[in-house]
Amino acid sequence: MTTTSPSSVVATPAAVAGSPRSPLAHLGTMVAFTLRYNRIRLIVWLLLTVGMVAFIGSYYKGLDPQALQELIIAGRVPSMQSLLGWITAAAPGSAPLGAAVWIKSWMFVSLMLGIGMVFLVTHNLRADEDTGRTELFRSRPLGLHSSLASTLIMTVGLCLIAAIGIGAVGVAQQYGATLGSTSGGDPDPLGSWVFGASIGAVGLIGIGVGVLTNELMSTSGGANGLGAAILGLFYIVRMGTDIQNGDLTWISPIGWAEKMDPWSHNLMWPLAAIIALTAVLIGVGWMIEARRDYGGSLFAARPGHASARRWMTSVTGLAVRLQRTAWIGWAVGIAVFALMLGSITPMMADMFKSADIGGVDASSMLAVIGFLLSMISLGVCSFAVYSTSTMALDDAHGLLEHQLSGAVSRVGWALKRLAVSFVGTLILLIILCKVYALSYGAGMNDFGDFWTITALAFAFVPSMLVLMGVVVLGFGWWPRQAVAIGWALFGALWFIMILGQVLKLPEDVLNAMPFFSAATTLANGPDWATLIVTAIVGLAMIVIGLIGFRRRNVPA
Amino acid sequence: MSGNAIEVVGLTKHYGSFHALNGLDLTVEAGGVTGFLGPNGAGKTTTIRILLGLLHADGGTAQVLGGNPWTDAVELHKRLVYVPGDVALWPNLTGGEIIDVLGRLSGGLEKSRKTAMLERFQLDPRKKAKTYSKGNRQKVALVAALASRAELLILDEPTSGLDPIMEAEFQSCIREIKGEGRAVLLSSHIFSEVEKLADSVTIIRDGRSVESGTLEQLRHLTRTHVRAGFATNSDALAQVNGVYDYYDDKGEVTFSVDHDQLPNVLAAVAALSPTALVVNPPSLEEIFLSHYEDTMSPAQAAAVRGEMK
Numbered sequence: 001m002t003t004t005s006p007s008s009v010v011a012t013p014a015a016v017a018g019s020p021r022s023p024l025a026h027l028g029t030m031v032a033f034t035l036r037y038n039r040i041r042l043i044v045w046l047l048l049t050v051g052m053v054a055f056i057g058s059y060y061k062g063l064d065p066q067a068l069q070e071l072i073i074a075g076r077v078p079s080m081q082s083l084l085g086w087i088t089a090a091a092p093g094s095a096p097l098g099a100a101v102w103i104k105s106w107m108f109v110s111l112m113l114g115i116g117m118v119f120l121v122t123h124n125l126r127a128d129e130d131t132g133r134t135e136l137f138r139s140r141p142l143g144l145h146s147s148l149a150s151t152l153i154m155t156v157g158l159c160l161i162a163a164i165g166i167g168a169v170g171v172a173q174q175y176g177a178t179l180g181s182t183s184g185g186d187p188d189p190l191g192s193w194v195f196g197a198s199i200g201a202v203g204l205i206g207i208g209v210g211v212l213t214n215e216l217m218s219t220s221g222g223a224n225g226l227g228a229a230i231l232g233l234f235y236i237v238r239m240g241t242d243i244q245n246g247d248l249t250w251i252s253p254i255g256w257a258e259k260m261d262p263w264s265h266n267l268m269w270p271l272a273a274i275i276a277l278t279a280v281l282i283g284v285g286w287m288i289e290a291r292r293d294y295g296g297s298l299f300a301a302r303p304g305h306a307s308a309r310r311w312m313t314s315v316t317g318l319a320v321r322l323q324r325t326a327w328i329g330w331a332v333g334i335a336v337f338a339l340m341l342g343s344i345t346p347m348m349a350d351m352f353k354s355a356d357i358g359g360v361d362a363s364s365m366l367a368v369i370g371f372l373l374s375m376i377s378l379g380v381c382s383f384a385v386y387s388t389s390t391m392a393l394d395d396a397h398g399l400l401e402h403q404l405s406g407a408v409s410r411v412g413w414a415l416k417r418l419a420v421s422f423v424g425t426l427i428l429l430i431i432l433c434k435v436y437a438l439s440y441g442a443g444m445n446d447f448g449d450f451w452t453i454t455a456l457a458f459a460f461v462p463s464m465l466v467l468m469g470v471v472v473l474g475f476g477w478w479p480r481q482a483v484a485i486g487w488a489l490f491g492a493l494w495f496i497m498i499l500g501q502v503l504k505l506p507e508d509v510l511n512a513m514p515f516f517s518a519a520t521t522l523a524n525g526p527d528w529a530t531l532i533v534t535a536i537v538g539l540a541m542i543v544i545g546l547i548g549f550r551r552r553n554v555p556a
Numbered sequence: 557m558s559g560n561a562i563e564v565v566g567l568t569k570h571y572g573s574f575h576a577l578n579g580l581d582l583t584v585e586a587g588g589v590t591g592f593l594g595p596n597g598a599g600k601t602t603t604i605r606i607l608l609g610l611l612h613a614d615g616g617t618a619q620v621l622g623g624n625p626w627t628d629a630v631e632l633h634k635r636l637v638y639v640p641g642d643v644a645l646w647p648n649l650t651g652g653e654i655i656d657v658l659g660r661l662s663g664g665l666e667k668s669r670k671t672a673m674l675e676r677f678q679l680d681p682r683k684k685a686k687t688y689s690k691g692n693r694q695k696v697a698l699v700a701a702l703a704s705r706a707e708l709l710i711l712d713e714p715t716s717g718l719d720p721i722m723e724a725e726f727q728s729c730i731r732e733i734k735g736e737g738r739a740v741l742l743s744s745h746i747f748s749e750v751e752k753l754a755d756s757v758t759i760i761r762d763g764r765s766v767e768s769g770t771l772e773q774l775r776h777l778t779r780t781h782v783r784a785g786f787a788t789n790s791d792a793l794a795q796v797n798g799v800y801d802y803y804d805d806k807g808e809v810t811f812s813v814d815h816d817q818l819p820n821v822l823a824a825v826a827a828l829s830p831t832a833l834v835v836n837p838p839s840l841e842e843i844f845l846s847h848y849e850d851t852m853s854p855a856q857a858a859a860v861r862g863e864m865k
Contacts, residue, residue: 020609022630026661033657037646132644136697139608139638139710140661141630294610 019290025143030150034124041120042158049113049199050165053105056499057173060100068096075103082344083107083372086242086249088264089191095263098175098191102262106195108498110202110257111235113162117155117206118213118227124151125211127220129295138294148211148289152282155207163200167193176263191263198260201274205253206231208281215288218297225329232333240344253277315403315413319420323387327424330383334428335435337376342439345369369440369453370522373433375497377460378490378515380428384464385486387421388471392482395475401554410550414475418468418542425464429457452522459521462531463514465538467493473541476548479555559622561586561708561739562607566616568763569602576602578763579616583756584708584741589734591754592743593844599763600743601641604712607741608638621708634663637706641713641743643693645685651692652681655700662704670703676725691717702729709733709740715749727752747840759844771840778838778846779812784825785832796824 035042060068075084084107089099125148128134134147143149170176170192177186186192206227213227231254238255241248249255256270288298311317345365391414394400404410437453470489474482496505496513510516517530562584569577577599584590594600605611607620609629618625623632645654652674659665674681679695688696694717701709715723723746730740730753744750750757757774759767767774779800784790785808793809794802798817803810813821825833 018624018627020627020629025630029657029660037649128646132640132642133646135605135610135640136638136643136645136658137661138610138629139633139636139640140658141633141663142661143630293612294605 020144023143023145023290024149025141025146027143027146027149030142030146031153034147034150034154038120038124038154041123042154045113045116045120045158046162046165048116049109049162050169052109052495053101053166053199054169054173056105057097057101057169057175060097060104061173065096068100071100072096072103075100077368078344081242082239082341083375085238085258087258088261095176095178095188095191097173097177098170098188098195098263101170101175102195104498106199106258107235110199110254111231113159113199113203114206114209114231114254115228117159117203118210118231119224120155120158121151121207121210122214122220122223122227124154126214126217126223126297130218130220135294145286145289148286152207152211156204159200159203159207162203163196165196166199167196170195188263188266190266194260194266194268195262197268197271198257198262201257201260201271202254204274204278205234205257208278211285212281215285215292216298218295218299218301221326222299225326229329229333232337236337236340239340315408315416316420319390319417320424323390323420323424326386327383327428330380330428331431334380334432338432338435339439341372341376342436342441343443345440346443366449366452366522367520369436369449370456371519373436373453373456373522374460374515374519376432377429377457377463377518378493378497380432381425381460381464381467381515382490383428384421384425384468385471385490387424388418388468388475389483389486391417392471392475392479395479395555398555404554410554411546414472414546414549418472421468422464426457426461429460429464430454433457456518456521459518459526459531460515462535462538463518465535465542466514467538469538469541469545472545473548474545476545476550476552479552560584560619561621562590562741563619564603564607564616565618567603567606567613567618568615569599569606569611569613575763577606577613577616580760580763581765581768582758583768584739585756586707586739587734587737588755589730589740589742589753591750591757592741592760593745593750593757593840594760598760600760601712603760604638604710604741604743607710608633635706636708636710637662637701637704639694639697639701639709639711639714641716643697645688645693645696647686648684650682650684651679651688651696651699654685654696655681655703658700659704662706665700665703666705669705670699673699673703673729676729677722689717691719691722694718695722698726702733705738707738709738711740712743713745714742715744715746723749747844751840757840767843774840774843775838778843779814780818780838781810781812781836781842782821782825783808783810783832783834783836784830785809786828786830788828790828793821793824793828796821 060071063071074080080103084103087099087102087106089095089102128137128147137147138144171186171189174186175195176188176191209230210223210227213223213230217223217226234252234254238249238252238258241255242258249258253274256273259265260267260270292298312321345368391400394403403413433456434454437447437450440453441447441450467486467490471482471486474485478485493514496510497515500510511520511527512530512534514534517527517534520527560583562582564580564582567577567580567582568575580599580603582590582592582603592600592603602611606613606618607625609625609632612626620632621635625632645651649657655670656665659670677695677699679692679699683692685693685696694714698714701711701714715726718726727749730742733740734753734755740753742750742753751771754771756770757768758765787807790804790809793799793811796817798814798821800812800814801810
């Protein structure tokens with residue numbers, strides 16, 4: 001028994017969808033909101049990019065020319081070039097300060113900015129849609145594309161400001177100065193602007209990739225993971241060719257930014273290519289957004305199983321099931337990376353020049369390999385930080401109280417979760433070392449070092465325990481800050497690793513830090529004292545953290 | 557305003573092979589509250605999202621405040637306001653900030669009205685959203701909506717998580733809104749709320765409307781419930797024309813009666829000298845559930861009937 005008849009106005013068919021009018025309505029309000037919502041992140045990003053370059057530059061400026069040259073030579077070693085990229089200005093007679101700063105910071109800062117932009121885009125787009133916040137906004141007079149547009153304005157603006165900031169720092173610190181003429185001024189200020197632009201360009205790539213993955217994936221985890229994987233692929237692709245300044249570097253968009261070659265060729269047209277690529281990626285994302293339903297994506301979530309399989313229903317099994325996808329992504333990425341790195345190491349052996357790295361006589365290949373793998377193992381152990389922090393995240397999302405209401409003791413639960421993190425990361429480390437050793441041995445036709453290199457994985461265990469320990473410590477005593485504390489320590493170790501002597505830490509302290517202590521293991525044998533002490537520190541933090549967890553409120 | 561606030565005819569929407577909406581009709585008149593009822597998964601939220609221009613419909617027509625909900629979304633949203641069923645907020649903003657941001661997008665909120673609503677619903681606007689309980693999150697969305705002067709309110713389970721006092725506050729707000737001549741679409745599982753507020757009701761099942769009309773009209777479709785106590789044997793009542801589901805529980809007798817047979821049946825009851833008598837009009841719950849009896853198992857149906865005695 002329906003009521004009234006249709007009104008006198010001709011009813012417009014719902015299915016005939018024209019484009020929505022005013023797709024950018026209230027863009028101004030959204031931009032203001034987005035900027036305010038992200039204000040701390042924006043400041044941090046500017047500090048991490050411009051600040052880091054300025055810091056490195058000011059240190060190098062204080063070195064005498066000879067020391068600077070040695071640093072550059074150390075950086076032009078093929079192993080370093082594959083990881084950090086290749087720059088023409090490092091050739092003698094060009095711009096030693098600029099070259100040194102580039103070698104030290106370019107790959108790291110630009111990759112960080114690129115991946116960071118993927119995460120920032122997801123934080124503002126898919127994350128809000130995934131949780132339902134966007135629904136509230138879209139029920140108001142907000143244009144269909146206003147959210148995307150305001151996110152773009154913010155991120156592109158950030159990359160632009162970072163690029164200009166870095167360029168300005170370069171001009172101020174005279175990166176273009178030629179050898180021995182630090183008082184003679186900077187003959188190539190353009191080089192600094194190109195330097196800044198090349199870093200900003202990688203940020204733009206990250207924005208484009210991020211917008212696309214946000215439209216492809218239905219969850220923020222999916223968007224972040226796919227975006228990081230794509231950028232990782234771009235990085236790995238140019239690894240092999242960079243040893244010899246190969247032309248294949250041009251295959252990767254990161255390679256385009258690299259080839260802008262500040263202080264020598266000073267090419268700006270790769271920037272135009274990157275802008276075009278970013279515009280295309282954003283355009284595709286824009287078109288998908290115009291057509292899709294709210295909450296939809298190109299790859300939709302598929303239904304799963306009706307009942308849990310037996311192995312999933314224990315604490316350990318559940319943790320494995322939940323972290324499985326991330327772990328597999330990590331494992332595949334690490335395996336590919338190790339394969340690549342191992343296969344180009346023999347090429348390095350041919351081109352090897354003696355230099356001082358970390359206090360060890362670097363004519364030994366093992367020392368180089370040990371150093372390389374130590375650096376990478378820190379990256380691998382980010383999985384340990386992520387996995388351990390899921391405990392704190394469960395707490396924050398109310399999942400912990402649910403689990404603890406079951407027949408499981410607090411410490412028992414925590415230990416099982418830690419076991420999953422520990423074993424998971426250990427397997428990743430073994431994959432790293434084993435695959436590398438296989439690839440290296442195959443390239444050298446000599447598997448003599450295979451077991452030594454594989455065993456190196458265990459030398460990283462104490463350092464892994466320290467990383468996990470910090471998160472557990474936070475989880476027990478400052479649960480709301482636990483995740484931040486863990487990543488802060490990780491970031492600090494990463495900075496120390498990258499900046500190395502720039503921080504002027506005493507040699508002994510540096511070698512005692514986690515991951516550094518393992519660096520010399522291959523060449524000199526394990527430094528048992530440091531490894532054991534590091535392990536004890538890590539375990540102690542875990543124990544203290546668990547004590548805190550046992551006595552505190554849940555949720556905190 | 558001429559015409560209806562919402563006019564939906566034959567709306568369809570499918571996801572692959574699954575038909576979320578299968579020919580839905582819905583009308584919301586200005587100055588009235590229309591209840592929108594249906595079991596979980598019937599298509600209520602899908603319908604509302606189409607009306608908000610968030611989803612594409614695949615067929616049929618939908619008109620909101622005289623305009624097309626998809627293409628005219630921005631214009632129409634200036635005149636309507638929405639409360640979602642499950643409110644998600646930005647964790648580090650305070651409730652007050654979120655209300656202001658939402659209000660600003662709609663052209664601004666009157667400060668006095670906002671303060672009054674915060675007062676009525678006892679919401680502290682200075683607390684960060686991540687510290688709010690479920691009910692308080694709901695209140696943030698409610699205050700943002702009720703403090704506005706929008707012509708049309710679209711409410712999807714707006715009081716889920718609210719305590720009875722807040723529920724009463726909400727109902728009095730809606731009555732005021734009705735008095736101002738504004739329109740409300742209220743989707744709810746709380747029958748008492750819909751019974752008290754709604755002028756008309758549409759029941760949706762499996763993506764199509766199965767019943768629609770005023771409560772009075774709907775009541776005439778079902779039977780009146782009678783509970784009586786007798787000193788003597790009253791089995792004769794079971795044979796009277798128009799009496800159904802006669803059940804004698806040690807002297808307390810229950811049965812339902814067709815509307816048009818009510819006079820004869822009451823006469824028969826009076827003839828037997830009842831010691832107690834309670835007559836209930838059919839509740840919205842009964843009307844609602846009568847549409848689902850054939851999909852419920854016999855055990856479910858019995859349990860439900862037992863609860864409604």
